[in-house]
Amino acid sequence: METIIKLENISYKYEDEYVLRDISFDVKKGEKIVLLGINGSGKSTLLKIINGLIFQQKGNYYYKNTLITKKLLKKKDFVKQFRKEVVFLFQNPDTMIFNPTVYDEIAFGLRQLQIDDIDERVKHWAEKLGVYKYLDTPPFNLSGGEKQKVCLASLLALEPEVILMDEPTSNLDPRSTGWFIDFLYELDITTIITTHNLSLSLELGERGLVLSEDHRLIYDGNLKEFLNDIEKLKEANLVHIHKHRHGKIEHRHYHTHDF
Ligand SMILES: Nc1ncnc2c1ncn2[C@@H]1O[C@H](COP(=O)(O)OP(=O)(O)OP(=O)(O)O)[C@@H](O)[C@H]1O
Ligand SMILES: [Mg+2]
Numbered sequence: 001m002e003t004i005i006k007l008e009n010i011s012y013k014y015e016d017e018y019v020l021r022d023i024s025f026d027v028k029k030g031e032k033i034v035l036l037g038i039n040g041s042g043k044s045t046l047l048k049i050i051n052g053l054i055f056q057q058k059g060n061y062y063y064k065n066t067l068i069t070k071k072l073l074k075k076k077d078f079v080k081q082f083r084k085e086v087v088f089l090f091q092n093p094d095t096m097i098f099n100p101t102v103y104d105e106i107a108f109g110l111r112q113l114q115i116d117d118i119d120e121r122v123k124h125w126a127e128k129l130g131v132y133k134y135l136d137t138p139p140f141n142l143s144g145g146e147k148q149k150v151c152l153a154s155l156l157a158l159e160p161e162v163i164l165m166d167e168p169t170s171n172l173d174p175r176s177t178g179w180f181i182d183f184l185y186e187l188d189i190t191t192i193i194t195t196h197n198l199s200l201s202l203e204l205g206e207r208g209l210v211l212s213e214d215h216r217l218i219y220d221g222n223l224k225e226f227l228n229d230i231e232k233l234k235e236a237n238l239v240h241i242h243k244h245r246h247g248k249i250e251h252r253h254y255h256t257h258d259f
Contacts, residue, residue, distance in 0.1 A: 001028040003065075004162060004190055005050060010059035012045055019045050021215045023059070027190060029161075034201045034223055035194045037211030038237050043194040044091060046211070047164045050192065051088040084113055087155040091166040093147035096154075102126070102142070103135040106154045113158065125153040130179075144171035156187075165193045169200060198227060198238060210236050230254060 005027035012020040020042045027033060037043050048054045049061060052073050061068045063086065073079050090096050099105040103122055110118045126132040129149040134142060139150055148171050155163060169177050181203045184191065193204050201208070201223060208223030210232075218235055219226050226232055233239045239254040 001030060003027065004029045004063070006060075006062040006065075007050075008060040008062070010046075010049065010056045010061060012042075012049060012054070012056045012058075014045075019215050020049075020056070020211075023211075023217045025209060025217065025220050027162075027192070029190055030188065031190055031207060032184070032205035033192045033207050033209055034205040035192055035209045035211070036196075036198070036201065036226075036236065036238065037194075038213055039196075041211040041213060042215045043211060044166050047088060047166055047192065047194065050162075051086055051164055052082060053088070080113060083109075084158050085161040087158060087160040087163050089148075089151055089155060089163065089165040089168055091170070093144065093151045093171065096151045097139045097147055100138060101135065102131060102137055102139050102150050105139050105150055106157055109154055109158050115158075121157045122153075125157045128156075128183075129153040145173060145176050148172065149176075160189060162190045162192075163187075165191065167194055167196070169195060169197065202227065210238075213237055 003026045007026075008024050010020055010023040011018050019040075023046065035043050035046065045054070049056055052068055055070050063082070066072070073082065097105060099108055103126075106122045106126060107118050110121060115121070122135075123132070126135055129152055131146060131149050131153060134146065134150070139147060142150065148168065152168070169180055172180055177200065184204060191205065195201050195204060206223055208219060208221065208226045209217060210219035210226060212218045212235060219232055230239065234254070241252050241254055243250060243252050
């Protein structure tokens with residue numbers, strides 16, 4: 001399969017300190033990747049670089065063999081195509097929503113890009129995401145999970161090639177999470193997803209990328225193998241210790257469960 005994304009020795013700092021250090025990996029078309037790492041390890045920052053929202057101080061990022069630079073993303077034709085092909089579902093849906101109705105929200109990107117069959121696409125994706133009945137509703141009136149589905153509809157309506165999702169299940173209840181897993185499974189798009197939920201992560205993709213607390217890529221490979229490797233989990237600080245009881249016996253050991 002052809003490589004769609006290539007990161008070569010990427011380092012990034014907001015201020016003095018690097019929050020990504022020397023990150024390199026390739027993504028093949030159609031891959032579903034799960035990006036793990038503790039709070040502050042750099043996951044959202046990495047997705048923002050891949051989305052061309054911020055630019056690394058060191059290293060190179062190639063999308064479809066094209067070096068992505070600030071200058072290139074100022075070129076109208078390129079940026080239009082890139083924004084259609086690479087989309088980003090933010091951690092907090094409120095930062096994405098600003099239109100008067102759900103219909104306008106889903107149509108917004110399509111109108112920006114002057115796509116022909118807007119009405120058809122809006123209705124199709126609203127139906128698929130289960131928000132059709134809200135098309136005339138102000139998105140602000142929806143619940144967190146419903147808002148996330150509206151955001152997802154607005155991105156998928158662009159028929160992107162890559163979707164970056166930052167904690168997409170954080171607002172979803174168990175039933176919606178189950179629905180999301182099935183939905184993602186059917187979706188034939190290159191995906192990079194972040195999550196803190198280790199038990200859920202296996203349902204989201206086969207390949208895991210793991211960032212350490214000091215912002216390096218410490219694992220790139222089979223996600224299941226990573227989750228079964230206690231030493232690797234400790235290195236990533238993705239296990240925790242706490243007391244608990246089995247009958248009358250109280251003891252402490254490592255846990256990977258999610259809370
Ligand atoms: N705009 C910013 N200005 C300065 N520092 C920032 C900015 N955004 C993030 N940081 C810092 O960069 C580091 C990485 O942040 P990032 O949001 O990428 O982490 P994350 O892995 O997504 O964390 P979380 O799991 O909490 O979402 C953190 O230490 C954070 O405080
Ligand atoms: Mg984040």
